[in-house]
Amino acid sequence: MPEVAFEYKKLFKGAKTEEVFDAVLEWLQKKGAKVKTAERPTLIESLYGRTDVAWNWDKDLLRTVNFEFVASKEYVGLSVFQAPVRKTEKRVLESPFQANITWRDWLNECWDYVSSKLAPVEPAKGVPMRIPSAKAAGEAGKAPPPPKSPPPAAKNEKADTDTSESAKGSES
Secondary structure (H helix, E strand, C coil), X not given: CCCCXXXXXXXXXXXCHHHHHHHHHHHHHHHCCEEEEEECCCEEEEEECECCCCCCCCCCECEEEEEEEEECCCEEEEEEEEEECCCCHHHHHHCHHHHHHHHHHHHHHHHHHHHHHCCCCCCCCCXXXXXXXXXXXXXXXXXXXXXXXXXXXXXXXXXXXXXXXXXXXXXX
């Protein structure tokens, strides 16, 4: 068992397990991965990369890549386990954080490929989402004009008169 390994998760909403499985398998073959096991529709075990890459974290560094598929009514979930082989393990241990980042980016290419192969998901029922135009979005960033100040309140003359009369009465 390797000392370092990375696990990633991905959900595809509204997809069928067979479609996701086939798309992942096709992508791995395009990348030149050696598929060791393909148990439809739950597991793909593969070996990807080479040992003669320049960097310890290179996306093409030799490693095992295993895909496990889980399905529900609404989603197809993938759990991907990537680990260096015995020949490359020491190199990955020198830069594990960089390897995690570049291997995740490599896997994001897979997610993009799989998404492009899947049928579009039906939009949610209800009010459609409105996307503003670029002009409206630019105007939205501007501050609104300041509120107008209220007009001066009209003085109640009777109240002034009463006050002044009571003041006069107190003077006498």
